[in-house]
Amino acid sequence: MTDMTAIGSIQHEPQFKINWVDAGPFIALAALLLVGFLVNPEFLSANNIANVVTRSAFIAIIAVGATFVISSGGLDLSVGSMAAFVTGVMILSMNALAANLGTSAIIAGIGIVMLAGVLCGLVNGVIVTVGKIEPFIATLGTMGIFRALITYLSDGGSIPIDRSLRDAYRPVYFGSLLGVPVPIVISIVVAVAASFILYKTKYGRRCAAVGANEDVARYSGISVTKVRTIAYVIQGACVAIAAICYVPRLGAATPTTGLLWELQVITAVVIGGTALRGGKGHIWGTVAGAVILELIANLMVLSDFVSEYLVAAVQGVIIIIAMLIQRLSR
Amino acid sequence: MTDMTAIGSIQHEPQFKINWVDAGPFIALAALLLVGFLVNPEFLSANNIANVVTRSAFIAIIAVGATFVISSGGLDLSVGSMAAFVTGVMILSMNALAANLGTSAIIAGIGIVMLAGVLCGLVNGVIVTVGKIEPFIATLGTMGIFRALITYLSDGGSIPIDRSLRDAYRPVYFGSLLGVPVPIVISIVVAVAASFILYKTKYGRRCAAVGANEDVARYSGISVTKVRTIAYVIQGACVAIAAICYVPRLGAATPTTGLLWELQVITAVVIGGTALRGGKGHIWGTVAGAVILELIANLMVLSDFVSEYLVAAVQGVIIIIAMLIQRLSR
Amino acid sequence: MPRPVLEAKGLAKKYGQVSVLSDVTLDIRAGEVHAIIGENGAGKSTLMRLLSGYVEPTSGSLWMDSAEVVFPKPAMAQASGIVLVHQEILLAEALTVAENLFLGRELTRNGIIDDRTMQRITSSKLAEIGCRVSPSALVRDISLADRQLVQIARALLDNYRLVIFDEPTAVLTSDEVETLLAIIVRLKNQGIAILYISHRLDEVQRLADRVTVLRDGKMIGTYPGRTLSQMDMANLMVGRELATLYPKKSIRCISEPMLEVSGATVPGFVSDISFAVHKGEILGFGGMIGAGRTELFEGILGLRPGTAKLRLRGESIHIRKPLDAIEAGIGYLTEDRKGKGLLLGEQLASNLTLSALSRVHPHRLLRKSRDREALVHAVDTYDIRLKSYSLQAGQLSGGNQQKLLLAKVLLTNPSVVIIDEPTRGIDIANKAQIYSFIHKLVETGKACIVISSEMQELIGICDRILVMREGRISGEVTGADMTENKIALLATSNVSMSKEFQGVRHT
């Protein structure tokens, strides 16, 4: 036999490698910014961009959680109603505590909403994993449940935050830290923490493994139930964090709060490059996806071409084009 | 050496075999009927059951189409808006033709709506297969597009059917054939035709193969693109048929027509036993799923236990329980 | 005598009413290679799954260190020191090689995933067994053989007391097999117990200290390895005397070209290959793993991007999509039966007829009875061993899946049959059947291309062998030149080609 060194000359791993899957959503984002600028130069004004990015924080934070769920092979349609429900719970408990605690009721409220979010996530997780029900249906069910609960809590009306708390709480949405709006800071912190968990811990590795191939994960001694349940719990916590930022912005929880957020969240995750069938999650892509969605809506307001009736159509077209850009740039 | 006769006794398929996957949704349906009867005996009155089954016809017909799409590994979120859009197109063209054609404008309208449905389905199919965009996002995009188009066509208001056609067309929803309401007859015809296509034709086989494993299908000489596109076209045709039954019911298309039908449709398909990740479709299960959903809503109204605020919660719980029954009965 | 690492007493497994394994009693000792042999469907893989916690036995018990143990989960067997390398590849395709290797036992430093170390260990473990893929490559992108090696590396990562190999060499070429066998000997010398399943009886003969024979789910007996010849083993497995393995090469008139391929290029894998296969000819394709044989044919047949000029019976044809190939009469049997060949969750009959639906059902409607007829006929012709016609394809044993796949491809009645690894995982008795089948095919005027990593197989059945290396044809051997040495030389070095090979022979 001749020696073996001759084999293996076809090198498939390029030396210099840009991860195009990760870059895709950012390219789409750049394209959108360009189009926006051409449509209306105001679009790129610092003020406008700050506004848009700030308000994309809710969806971004929730979508970061959804990246875990989707990466682990699940799906969560209940996030919008869950956001409304935990917001309601938070405001009710803060208002009740405000009399005794004063503004430190806000701290208590934050603790309570985190607990509520985690519990809601746990419920979703347990139904999906222990009940072994298709995530689509399970979370469609809890979506109805959370929505009904907030309707019940608000008697069909709205739950406004107590006046005495309003001003103390305001900076959480309207304030800024070193010139960066607080919600942006919070979402960056959430995204950093999430990338750490997803890319740097055993749990994150296992999350992707469960989503990529459940059987293989199980045979490798990974508890699929546990991993997926935790993903839903993380989702719940993210919803709670989003709720914390949300309250000062709108000052009330209503039965229509968070309506259809689930669609935006899933869209952000998918535009971000995470496949709906599970596997590797792309946290920063997700964040870019959330910003893209908010930018599209912003562009619709800033441009004057489109009949009000057709806004949804143009939005649909842009989302499809964004996906094409994202896909083709791989 | 032993002789060979021990081997080779191959079992044939058991003669008498209940297919439990298929039976699951029917067991859930039976359980629901029983519960309903206990809650309110009115529930099983012929009149009530006829009403409920009749109005489940739209969802059932569309869901039959969705069974093809989902079975082939796709998803279609646009069905509700598509239904609204093609309904609008149908009414507008019927009204325009009514002056010349009289009541035979209805026939023309039926032709036009079928064409419109098929075209809409084709658009979805092409975006998904040729554009290679995740079906969730692609059809979320077209969902916005169709919804915007009907809003545009109706100026945000409603497109009512011409008075001269109303009475001639009314029997398509309110009439009955041999005592069976026409929409039920139509959905049975659609379901029979669909089971025929899915279980008795080559296309049906290929559809399930594409959904089960795209690669295997491709290596077997099946054009994944073609099969999946056709599934979307079938979905479009089913939406058109549903629209045909729908028009006489309220006599108008509005921007709220078909709102959230997509969720009901997908739920019906999944409760019916078809897996969302693709593979074998269960047409009759789907039909049972559609009836189950409508019965749950009906039960909510007929029972007196539930506060109006909590209806959605109880509905969510029942859907989850129905899925559990469906799953456990396998 | 060393103490047994694991003892099985009266193990039995039933699926529903069907018994696939009964009353197996066996012990595996530290520092021995214990081979399990048997025909396809004899129950070897089932037995291994029972021993390693993937499947729970219907009755019987397992004992370690004189205490009864139960393994409700594979992880528990692994914790007790027992690991199984599967016959079918079980890796997460969307993850990288290193991620797969360390799945479920990731290394961390201060709670943070330590990718650097894991990749380094992966590299060295893979190098040890002669696998050269990058640790950061996605499993989806590596060849089947490499996947198998990754699976093996996974089992060698920790110090297990018993390593079970279920047909580890089925997808490997001879060099890799040698490396693997050397590793197994090393493990054995370290006192590790090895259970080894293979249909390559020469390996069994070289390695095994003891051999246990299964036939139709029953234990025939355990024999000292060295005392058995390959023929003895085959006879024990089959329960009757076996004829020769390879059919006699008949003298056929090979003149008329059937399929001519020129300038075939598959970007990244194959560049500018030309060859022809003739009516009545069996043309072999040899080479090392990664030579690009699979890609060549997938490119030609429209299964992956590639260009080629094709002439079938002298007339030029264009193949843009897989269906064109099937309709033109070119059948291709993929090497990846699990991922690309069969729908594992579907019934046997619908799998069988999937690419030949229009042939099997000439009418508009599908008829169950025609499916059934086709299945019964295929089971009969290809001797597919099954207990019930209503199984799903995934419930067949590996070798029987392969036979089903062969039946599926031949059902399209191709005039050129391209078989990628025809006897992967097929037992010795059935190999002979498949060889004779291939011969019958070409005798009826068809042409056959066989891609195989088993050089003996190529030599045994082919009229002519083309050897590929690094995406090009490096030489051709015919007649008396068809020896393992010649082929191996062409497959691995680039010096020899100039003399012996002057390009493709066109007639």
Added chain:
Amino acid sequence: QEKKTIAVSIPAADHGWTAGVVYHANAAAKEIKAAFPDVDVIVKTSPSAAAQVSAIEDLSAGRKIDALVILPHSSEELTTPVKAIKDTGAFVTVVDRGLSDASIQDLYVAGDNIAVGHTTARFLVDKLAGKGNLVVLRGIPTVIDDERIKGFQDGIAGSDLKILDIQYANWNSDEAFKLMQDYLAKYPHIDAVWANDDDMLLGVLEAIKQSGRTEIKYALGGNGMKEIVEKVIAGDKVTPIETPYPPSMIKTAIYMTAAQFVGQAPVRGTVKLDAPLITQANAKEYYFPDSPF
């Protein structure tokens, strides 16, 4: 003269009434732009309260706004953002739903949802002689819906009219059709139905027609949809009256706002639209055949 910009922020056309709002707003914008080249009117629709907050931010970030006309999705959620606009010196006109802080509003064109419920209730109390069984359909759980229901409940308080059932039908005619079918199956005797919106009333009427039930004396809605006003004009027995809640109030508001810039007499304060009973006698005044609503 400097060009003035009026921004109009309204809910997206998600059912008949909001569609009417969009229609009238667009019509007003077109007319004003044509009549006064120096005034620009930008109409933006938003599907939810959160989106409306965003839209207002976007409008003010993108350009200087001289006046804002807003029909808020909800009071609490929009108070703060509208105040921010007010602080830039813009003139603020609020339509239909007042903000939580009334001092923000320069001009308030108010509909009266409570009156919609109350007027209808008083009519029924009167016609049914204070006795009978009612079923009610609610819209989407929002403040508007709440107020109408509250007005209605106050209106029947003290009489022997009994609400047998009350459920949400999301201001959607399909859902109202189904809900009414179920009410009919559940209750053998119903004297009157109130759907708090005309979209829903259409579904209700269809369900009643299909059932062939004749004991239902009244089926009433609200909002002044043209199909229903036609019925009133025609003297329909079951739907003899209507309560207006005209979407054209947005047009009024836009015109009054524009008057700040072009008119001689700036208008401030509160304009309250009442919800009088539309009967056959006065129905023609409330009939706009060209409106989509």
